[in-house]
Every structure is written in structure tokens, then in C-alpha cells.
Amino acid sequence: MKNLKEYQNKRSKEVKNLGSGKTVYEYQYNYDLLETFENVHQQNDYWVALNADEFSSLCPKTHQPDFATLIINYIPNILMVESKSLKLYLFSYINNGEFHEDVINRIGKDLSKLMHPKYLEVIGLFYPRGNISIHPTFMYSNGQEKYDKIKEYRFLNRNLNPQRIG
Amino acid sequence: MKNILKMKKINSTSYIEFSSPELLFLGESGQPYRGTLYIQYYCMNETLDLISLKKYITSLRSKIIILEEVANIIYCDISKVMNSKDLCVTVKTSPRGGISSTIQHGNINIVPKAKPIFFGVGV
Secondary structure, three states, rough: OHHHHHHHHHHHHHOHHHHHHOOOOOOOOOEEEEEEOOOOOOOOOOOOOEEEEEEEEEEEOOOOEEEEEEEEEOOOOOOOEHHHHHHHHHHHHOOOOOOOHHHHHHHHHHOOOOOOOOOEEEEEOOOEEEEEEEOOEEEOOOOOHHHHHHHHHHHHHHHOOOOOOO | OOOOOOOOOOOOOOOOEEEEEEEEEEEOOOEEEEEEEEEEEEEEEEEOOOHHHHHHHHHHOOOOOOOOOOOHHHHHHHHHHEEEEEEEEEEEEEOOOOEEEEEEEEEOOOOOOOOOOOOOOOO
């Protein structure tokens, strides 16, 4: 980017929700809440980790709330997800009933559809229910050899050293 | 509104502490607030029915509550259904705009424990 002003103009045009002054929270699942901005360091591969400690969804059958810590790790390609829109998107699951595994897969698919990243993984660490906590992991690679390798490595090596929880 | 909370008769005058890391309610702006709820009291042969407490906590998910009033509201709902001594309600919420808060109502001599970290993440 040549100068700061040009950069600021570009960024403020890209995202609507951030700094709009009025934030509307939706309580029903809505994919359209997600916004993107352009990655200006496309020559580098780098990791972005998005940690969400306050994720909550509903059990479809009992309507009891489920809580989780979400960890989203990805290597951006051209588009990157804007974090405020991600916050609103994640809060929109508050009345959305799905099983833990389905929620994680849906978030992973939505984010890969939105950004087409080089690599993406979504890890859900759900709070225990009936003694059992469920930790699903979603993985996506854009099909290039390097990222397929990362996906395969992380898939094969996930949770090799199980540990006590709590 | 009907109070979901129920009381249960017991033969005991013990000190009781309930805590739940799964408190969720809507703030004034509609933004969901996540926090931990602590309820501490000396029971006088009456205690809270735990299933009703669980349902009560869940019912807060869709309520708009001013952050500073949350402990007061829960305190009132509990004291309506149950007699106890030194009841204290504490709500610790996660940061909003960099500010985290602890709201206490009742006998505030009791210091709440730190928020439990379940899986050691967040670093």
C-alpha cells in the first residue's frame, strides 16, 4: 500500500458493519452476516487464528443451550473474514438448533465458501453434557499440493496425545 | 411473569454454593453477554431445586437485562421462592470493549473464584 490514506479508504469501503455506529444482533442463523476484506499480503503464507470463547447454540431436540470455545485457524488466499461480522455471524447461532458436529461442519463450510482460503480448520471445544464433551474438527484445503499436505498432516496427527479434561 | 425457580425442602442448614459458567443474557444493545453465575447461601431447611435453576438460567438467554442489574434481578427471583441466610449472587462477565465486570448483590463478604478455564485455551 502506497500511503496510509489510500489504505484507510480501501479498508473503510470494504467493510460495512465495522464502525457503522449501529449494530443489529440477529438471533437466527444468517450466513449473509459474514463480510470479507482483501488480503494485501498474498505473496506470504501466514496463519490467522480466530478464537471465540463465547459460542453458544441450541440442542435441536431438547432446546438446551450448548456452549463452546471455537478455534478457527486458516491460511488466507485473497479474501479474509472480517472479525466483527464473524462475531455477529457466530452470535446468530444462539437460537439455531444443531448437533455439535453439524455446527462445526456448517461453520467450516460457510467460511471456506466465503473466503476460499488456502487452508482452514475449525475446532469446537464444547462444554461437557452428561459427562461427555465433544470436540469436532473441520478441515479444508484448496486442493494445492502444499495445503493438501498440511491438511493430511494435521488430520493424521490430531489428538495424538489425549489428555484429561478438567 | 411466572417464576420458573422452585424450592425444595431439605433437612440441613449447610453452606451451599452453586456456580455455572454458562450464563448468557442479552445486554441493552441486544449483544449477548457471557458470564459465570455464583449463588452462595446458608440454607434454612430450604434449597433451590437444581433442575428449575438450570431452566431458569436457560430462560435468561432471551431476556434483555441491563448489565448492572443482573445480580439484583437473579437475587430477587431466588429470594421470592426460598428462605435462606446471607444469600449472595455474583455475576462475572467476559470483557466487552476491553472491560470485564463483576456484579454482586446480597451479602458480599464472599469472594467468587476465578472463571474456570475448561480446556486451557485463549492464549
